[in-house]
Amino acid sequence: MDLKAPRGTRDILPVETPAWQYVEQSFSSVCDRFSFQEIRVPTFEQTELFQRGVGDTTDIVQKEMYTFEDKGGRSMTLRPEGTAGVVRAYLENGLSSEPSPQKLYYILNSFRYEKMGKGRYREFNQMGCELFGSEEPTADAEIISLLFLFFRELGLKEINLKINSIGCPKCKPAYLDQLREYLRPQIHELCENCQDRFERNPMRILDCKEDAENEIVKNAPLQLEHLCSECEEHFASLCAELDNLGFQYEIDGHIVRGLDYYSRTVFEFISNNVGTQGTICGGGRYDGLIEELGGLPTPAVGFALGVERLLMELNSQNIVLPSVKGPDIYIVSFPDTINQAAKICFELRNNKIKAENNLNARSFRAQMKYADRIQAKYLVVLGEDELKTEKVSLKRMSDGEEIELDLADLAEYIKNN
Ligand code: HAM
Numbered sequence: 001m002d003l004k005a006p007r008g009t010r011d012i013l014p015v016e017t018p019a020w021q022y023v024e025q026s027f028s029s030v031c032d033r034f035s036f037q038e039i040r041v042p043t044f045e046q047t048e049l050f051q052r053g054v055g056d057t058t059d060i061v062q063k064e065m066y067t068f069e070d071k072g073g074r075s076m077t078l079r080p081e082g083t084a085g086v087v088r089a090y091l092e093n094g095l096s097s098e099p100s101p102q103k104l105y106y107i108l109n110s111f112r113y114e115k116m117g118k119g120r121y122r123e124f125n126q127m128g129c130e131l132f133g134s135e136e137p138t139a140d141a142e143i144i145s146l147l148f149l150f151f152r153e154l155g156l157k158e159i160n161l162k163i164n165s166i167g168c169p170k171c172k173p174a175y176l177d178q179l180r181e182y183l184r185p186q187i188h189e190l191c192e193n194c195q196d197r198f199e200r201n202p203m204r205i206l207d208c209k210e211d212a213e214n215e216i217v218k219n220a221p222l223q224l225e226h227l228c229s230e231c232e233e234h235f236a237s238l239c240a241e242l243d244n245l246g247f248q249y250e251i252d253g254h255i256v257r258g259l260d261y262y263s264r265t266v267f268e269f270i271s272n273n274v275g276t277q278g279t280i281c282g283g284g285r286y287d288g289l290i291e292e293l294g295g296l297p298t299p300a301v302g303f304a305l306g307v308e309r310l311l312m313e314l315n316s317q318n319i320v321l322p323s324v325k326g327p328d329i330y331i332v333s334f335p336d337t338i339n340q341a342a343k344i345c346f347e348l349r350n351n352k353i354k355a356e357n358n359l360n361a362r363s364f365r366a367q368m369k370y371a372d373r374i375q376a377k378y379l380v381v382l383g384e385d386e387l388k389t390e391k392v393s394l395k396r397m398s399d400g401e402e403i404e405l406d407l408a409d410l411a412e413y414i415k416n417n
Contacts, residue, residue, distance in 0.1 A: 008114070008122025019311060019321035023154070024107055027127045030150045034142065036105040036129050041085040043109070047075040053084030053293060055260020057200040064112040078111035081259070082128050082304055083286070084293070090132060091295045100133030107307075119309045128283075128304030132290065135299035137234050140265045140285060141241035143301050147269065147281060148247055154310075155319045159280065161249040163242075163267040164224060165235040166203065166256055169288065171228035172263075176202060178221055186216050203256045212254075222253030234264055261286040265301065271313045280313055281305035326375030328414050329394075331357040332367045333382045341382045344407070351411040372397065378414060 005011060012020060028038065047067050054060050066078040079085055086104055089095070095102050107127045114120055129146060131139050144161065151159055167175060179202050183190075187198050191210045194217075198205070203223070211217045227235065242249055249267075257266045266284035283303025290298040314321060329348065333341035341357045348355035356376065358367055364381075371379050380392045390407045394414075405413055 006122070008116055010121065010123075015324055018323055018325070019314075020307070022322045023307060023310060023314075024127065026153055027107065027150060028105070030146060030153065031105040031129060033149075034103065034129075034146050036103040036131075036146070039086055039089060039104045039106055041082070041089050041106065041108070042079075044076045044078050045085050045088065047077040049084050049088055049293070050077050050080060053087065053261065053289060054080065058258060058260050059204075060112060060259065064114055066111045066113060079108070080112045081110050082106050082108050082126055083130060083259075083261070083289070083302060086130050087132075087290055087293050087295075087300075090130075091290065091293060096132070096290075096295055096298065101139065102132040103129070104132070105129045119306070119312055121308060125307035126304040127307060128302060130300060130302035132300045133298055134301075135234075135287060137238035137241055137265075139299075140238050140301050141245060143283065143303055144242065144247065144267065145245055147303065147305070148245075151269075154314060156313065156317060158317065159269050159271050159313065161247065161267060161269055162252040162255050163238070163249050163265065164251065164253055164255040165227055165231055165264050166262055166266055166284075167223045167227050167231050168263045171226060171231055172223065175221070175223050175226040178226065179203065179205075182221055183216070189216060190214065201260075204258065206254045207256050207258075217254075223256075224251070224253040231264055238265055257282060257284060261289040261292070263287050267303070269305070271309075271316075279306075280309045325354075326377065327354045327356040328376070329353065329355050329378040329380065329410075330367070330371035330374070330376035331355065331380055331382050332364065332371065333358050334364070334384075335361075337382050337384065337387060340387055344382065344410075348411055348414070351415070353411055353414050380410070 031038070047065070050065060051061055056062075060080045065080055068076055070076050086106060090102065090104070105128065107125070109123055109125050111123050113122055116122070129143060131143060166172065180198070183198060183202060183205065187195055190205065191208060194205045194208050194211055205211070205217060206220060206222070208217060239251070255266055255268055262284045264285040264287065267282070268279050269281040270278045271280055272278060281303055283301070285299070285301040287299040290296070290300055331341045331345055338358060345355045345357040356374065362370060376397055379395045379397055382392065386392050386407070392405055392407055392410065393402045394405050394410065395402045
């Protein structure tokens, strides 16, 4: 077949889905304990939402969006991230008049036309949280503590939190002027990408991967050293709160994030294992976005983590994840008992037992082989005799041990063993 999945997308096959479900359920469970409620938003939105939300100067909006015209001539875009859509839904559905703070979480796929690489896809999956309506550093710390708990429950180690403050509309413009002034005479020594960013988004030069070791970038002035007193106090309180909670972190003035909406706190969880795409999770505060999208001024903070990158990290730390589990029982039957087998199978399933029977008119031997291949835990043979006496011999596949049981006790026995 010459039809292939598009570049940058991947199939998540049945051997992998148990791990995905486990990670997603673990995330939902932690979110629930922090009273974050799940929200589901559309896969595509009006293009303008992302232009205004994510920001016109970002790589995402400039180069990476899957934008198309629908049959009604409207410009639509497959979401490149979750935050903008969640803010739109929060405003459109009046969640802003619900008690504050509103705490929302999501698990969704996102689309960016990016260069392929390890841990970098064009369709990828994010799990994220958004907290609307608190400007307190304790809200930033709560978001971060949710992540620490999630990683701890998954058994992840060696994942480093880096935090920074990129200021607010009061202190940022003066800093940006200073940064441009510093960079202007030497900008031609930096990579093409940095030169491109110089006018429209000079802060991104600070986290350029290509020029990370360049002294020009290393010695650039940082926003952290030029915060207004309110931002400085906010950042100091966040650090104190993280200390109070006992979390380790590194302050890194070069963490600036790739989306326009951030103000004050930004953070990333970085691993050394996912190649150059070491950022597993990114987030921060975005106090101006809700107003930008038409709401009342409302402070907000959130994060998203990449599920593919998280799974890669769990793998490289040798953390054993759930794998495909065979049925609890396989019922071997014969042509004249197959209908009864189907009925018993249904009853077992009705009793919350994972049961399988012969759907392929297989021979006795082929059924035995199949039960073994699908790793059934138990097996019974249902012949005329078994139906007459209502007694079966239940075989444990791991060691071949058999016990005699009344057919009526089968479900109870399997449940308890
Ligand atoms: P982001 O840093 O663009 O932030 O993406 C968050 C995470 O999604 C990344 O750390 C990474 O794990 C994953 N990710 C991003 N792009 C790709 C890709 N091409 N392939 C695989 N994984 C990828 C945001 O999206 C913000 N909305 C986060 C946020 C929420 N900030 C506040 N609230």
